[in-house]
Amino acid sequence: MLSVGSASGSSCMTVLLQVRDLTVTYRSRNRGTLTAVAGVSLDIHEATTLALIGESGSGKSSVARAICGLTMVESGAIKIDECDLPREIDPASAAGQHGIQIVFQDASSSLDPRWPIWKSVSEPRRARSRSSSAEHRRAAVSLLNRVGLPASFADRRPHQLSGGQRQRVTIARALAADPRIVILDEAVSALDVSVRNEILALLDELKRERRLTYLFISHDMGAVAQIAGDVAVLYLGKVVEAGRAETVIRHPLHPYTRALIAAVPSIHPERRRCATQAIGEPDDPANPPSGCRFHRRCPYVIDRCRSDEPARREYDFRDIACHRAEDIKKLTANA
Ligand SMILES: Nc1ncnc2c1ncn2[C@@H]1O[C@H](COP(=O)(O)OP(=O)(O)OP(=O)(O)O)[C@@H](O)[C@H]1O
Ligand code: SF4
Ligand SMILES: [Mg+2]
Numbered sequence: 128m129l130s131v132g133s134a135s136g137s138s139c140m141t142v143l144l145q146v147r148d149l150t151v152t153y154r155s156r157n158r159g160t161l162t163a164v165a166g167v168s169l170d171i172h173e174a175t176t177l178a179l180i181g182e183s184g185s186g187k188s189s190v191a192r193a194i195c196g197l198t199m200v201e202s203g204a205i206k207i208d209e210c211d212l213p214r215e216i217d218p219a220s221a222a223g224q225h226g227i228q229i230v231f232q233d234a235s236s237s238l239d240p241r242w243p244i245w246k247s248v249s250e251p252r253r254a255r256s257r258s259s260s261a262e263h264r265r266a267a268v269s270l271l272n273r274v275g276l277p278a279s280f281a282d283r284r285p286h287q288l289s290g291g292q293r294q295r296v297t298i299a300r301a302l303a304a305d306p307r308i309v310i311l312d313e314a315v316s317a318l319d320v321s322v323r324n325e326i327l328a329l330l331d332e333l334k335r336e337r338r339l340t341y342l343f344i345s346h347d348m349g350a351v352a353q354i355a356g357d358v359a360v361l362y363l364g365k366v367v368e369a370g371r372a373e374t375v376i377r378h379p380l381h382p383y384t385r386a387l388i389a390a391v392p393s394i395h396p397e398r399r400r401c402a403t404q405a406i407g408e409p410d411d412p413a414n415p416p417s418g419c420r421f422h423r424r425c426p427y428v429i430d431r432c433r434s435d436e437p438a439r440r441e442y443d444f445r446d447i448a449c450h451r452a453e454d455i456k457k458l459t460a461n462a
Pocket of ligand 1: 153154155161163181182183184185186187188189190412
């Protein structure tokens, strides 16, 4: 496997978090056993942003929640500082101790509606330090200032804030834990474009200032193109393409990535005309197709795709799982 982040010669970068063959399975009465994440491997390099993209239900949040210890892992490893998080007695606490924080789309879920903002922001710090309440408040105000909110916000309640302001508060709260890796699970998806751009700019500043590492999960390819250094594309719980963002987004090769990118005219207006769209609705992860999971929707399908699962391999400066990568490269060379 090509280490995502090393494709453009950055192989000397330190891998901070390593995910290997991660499998996450859910069991429910109506859908039976569902493998949401089916053997995902990723390397996340220090002080970089890896974007995880894919349609709804492709398993992005399940990967994120497994890394944070919020979902049971069926098999595989999630390594940070020589520690394999799923093997710890309390994976969620271990993830926090190793500096992993998560910010969700819905800021309200991490802010107690009854608490003043400063108290929510200081909660991770209060859990670790016995400072006085006044000191915790001072530290929270300083973090609020850092994310662009004045001190007067400290005593407000979450419902008195706009969506963008609440998301700034959850970022301040994540910073209070002094993180090394911040997982942003659709963290900017509910915001309108101008607020989204402000938050993306803030995230970029914080990353450089504190050498943060991001796992950025989003449906929003515009935001991904803006923030990500590396990209991994998930389809039905498997990585189908991964590499440097400029390679995967500017020159997508896997038919699924091509369809995802083609749906965003702002990224390549020219590619929208020529890319062949994927056909039909996504398959059900509870009942994935044989062979290549994408075969029922792929415009390049051949018989082999229906029976043989393509292995993830290095080709054309990226990782790709497609039997026909070479043919597709030739067929689309002038597209
Ligand atoms: N707790 C759960 N119990 C049962 N099935 C689940 C659970 N959580 C997720 N799933 C299923 O696992 C699959 C992957 O879900 P996941 O939320 O990881 O996808 P996602 O890529 O984050 O989607 P979205 O873009 O909609 O957030 C989906 O089919 C989903 O219905
Ligand atoms: S392996 Fe076959 S079905 Fe799958 S993406 Fe490649 S060409 Fe399409
Ligand atoms: Mg999700």
